[in-house]
Amino acid sequence: MNYTFHSKTSCNMCGASERRVLGRRLNTPQGLRPKKRLGIATTVVRCSVCGLIYSDPLPIPQDISDHYGKQPEEYWLNHYFERKMDFFDLQLDRIKQLAPDAKTALDIGAGIGFTMQAFMRAGFDAYGIEAGEHFHRYAVEKNGIPENRIFRTMLEDANFPEGTFDCVSFGAVLEHLYDPSQALSKALGWLKPDGVIHVEVPSAKALMSKVFNLYFWLARTDYVVNISPMHRPYHLYEFTPDSFQKNGMRVGYEVARVDIDAGQTPLAPGLSRLLGPVMRATDSGEVLTVYLKKGLD
Numbered sequence: 001m002n003y004t005f006h007s008k009t010s011c012n013m014c015g016a017s018e019r020r021v022l023g024r025r026l027n028t029p030q031g032l033r034p035k036k037r038l039g040i041a042t043t044v045v046r047c048s049v050c051g052l053i054y055s056d057p058l059p060i061p062q063d064i065s066d067h068y069g070k071q072p073e074e075y076w077l078n079h080y081f082e083r084k085m086d087f088f089d090l091q092l093d094r095i096k097q098l099a100p101d102a103k104t105a106l107d108i109g110a111g112i113g114f115t116m117q118a119f120m121r122a123g124f125d126a127y128g129i130e131a132g133e134h135f136h137r138y139a140v141e142k143n144g145i146p147e148n149r150i151f152r153t154m155l156e157d158a159n160f161p162e163g164t165f166d167c168v169s170f171g172a173v174l175e176h177l178y179d180p181s182q183a184l185s186k187a188l189g190w191l192k193p194d195g196v197i198h199v200e201v202p203s204a205k206a207l208m209s210k211v212f213n214l215y216f217w218l219a220r221t222d223y224v225v226n227i228s229p230m231h232r233p234y235h236l237y238e239f240t241p242d243s244f245q246k247n248g249m250r251v252g253y254e255v256a257r258v259d260i261d262a263g264q265t266p267l268a269p270g271l272s273r274l275l276g277p278v279m280r281a282t283d284s285g286e287v288l289t290v291y292l293k294k295g296l297d
């Protein structure tokens, strides 16, 4: 896999250039003895103003399909295909609270179509965009998503008329994009004035990352587990509620609601379950969900 490395001297969300180096991240899973591993590493930093975690330099693969051209079964772990029927119910409740008349939804990065199915079950006119050929085909052929509702395109190339949708959803998407601020700005243009944007991203304040980073520190390395720019699941960012508050001031939205959930790290599910109550008590779970409304200007 070939990468080009791009210097990132300011925070994509709030624009600040002040940041602190957290450590290094290898292009492979680091295991418990990263000093013994071969590979290249990039530097992981935390924005001193909003807390966004990102890498500088930012590695970009020469061919994006090196990251996302895989079959869904290769990219996702098995549990992804066994989602409970109610997996999006809480989010739909929140969306309905914030936009009671919402009827049209766009799911960005629709994957194999689970969120679109949830929107459709809830009576929405659901649309989606999905760039990955295999994911797109799986959604249509195996999950019954109508082909005229899911567009095979990158967000960067997608176009809808201004004010088309009551809800735009970014479930596990923004952390993969090179320019999340630009993506939110684009989605905001497609949103109706009373609409709501739903965003689920990895939290920069996750307790589990702190536990693993402490282990690496005790092992006298400067490696950290935050983000994964060059290996699966290819996360480029971790976010805080403040990242969205400050980005909203630049782009034109307000944060209407914040939820933080424990989630479950695949690295150590047992430990993650054990620490669940601590995460809930200290808002240090792994999944940050925010709901955004258009600003009042």
Ligand SMILES: [Zn+2]
Residues within 6 Å of the ligand: 011, 012, 013, 014, 015, 016, 047, 048, 049, 050, 051, 052, 243
């Ligand atoms: Zn920032």
